[in-house]
Amino acid sequence: NYIIISLIKKDYNFLFIFKNKFFLFFFAFYTYIIFLSLFSNDVIFSLKSTLPFIKFIFIFLAFDYLKSNNILSFNFTIIVFASVVLFVLFDSLIQIIFGFNFFLMKPVYGQISGIFGNEQILGSYLSRSLVILASFLTLINYKNKNTFFLIVLLILISGFVILFSGERTALFNFFLFLFFVSFFKILKI
Numbered sequence: 001n002y003i004i005i006s007l008i009k010k011d012y013n014f015l016f017i018f019k020n021k022f023f024l025f026f027f028a029f030y031t032y033i034i035f036l037s038l039f040s041n042d043v044i045f046s047l048k049s050t051l052p053f054i055k056f057i058f059i060f061l062a063f064d065y066l067k068s069n070n071i072l073s074f075n076f077t078i079i080v081f082a083s084v085v086l087f088v089l090f091d092s093l094i095q096i097i098f099g100f101n102f103f104l105m106k107p108v109y110g111q112i113s114g115i116f117g118n119e120q121i122l123g124s125y126l127s128r129s130l131v132i133l134a135s136f137l138t139l140i141n142y143k144n145k146n147t148f149f150l151i152v153l154l155i156l157i158s159g160f161v162i163l164f165s166g167e168r169t170a171l172f173n174f175f176l177f178l179f180f181v182s183f184f185k186i187l188k189i
Contacts, residue, residue, distance in 0.1 A: 019025045023060060030054065078136045085129045089116050089154075092122060092161045111166035123162040123170030131177055155181075 030053055037046035066072035092114035095101040104115050114122045134151050155178070162174050 009090050023057070024059065030057070081136065082128075082133055085126070085133050086188060088114055088122070088125065088129075089157055089161060092126075092164075093157070096161070097165050112161065112164040114161075114165075120165070120167065123165030123167030124173075126162050126165070127170040127173035127177065130155065130174070134177075134181070 015067060026103060032054065032107050033050045034047070035041065035048045040046040043132065055149050063072070067074070091101045091103075092112055095105070095114055101114055103115065104116075105113070105115075108118055111120055112122060113120055116122050116125070148177065159174055159178075162170050
């Protein structure tokens with residue numbers, strides 16, 4: 001919808017996106033995975049899984065449009081994202097402590113799943129969201145002690161919940177995140 005509105009109002013410069021490094025990086029990556037799909041053993045199956053990635057270009061365009069027209073601010077985005085992640089964390093802690101969460105869901109097969117119910121993706125969601133949220137919080141004010149304390153607390157609680165989720169890949173991603181945080185902290189990057 002936003003593309004159609006932009007074209008009608010003529011208030012969006014689509015050539016600007018080709019100067020954006022994030023867009024160019026994603027476009028190059030998207031072209032690369034499509035190219036690899038064309039040379040796979042099962043081309044149709046491979047393209048079915050890679051073609052939907054085009055949606056991220058439209059998400060980028062929508063976010064850029066909202067940001068450039070002052071409809072959406074960076075701080076508001078951080079607040080909404082942080083609220084969602086903190087709700088998922090708090091809900092999962094309630095499920096760990098009491099055996100059920102806010103929606104009266106119980107752990108599935110002894111693994112904490114939080115708001116995701118039967119889907120065992122809590123650890124995966126947290127391990128990926130933690131990287132984004134920690135990056136956002138660092139961008140706000142890196143030298144603030146309260147921000148540092150909040151990031152450390154968030155990492156500890158996330159690690160605890162990821163451990164109880166029982167997902168080995170998520171736990172590996174979490175430790176990989178800790179390694180990179182430590183590495184960059186030592187190098188002071």
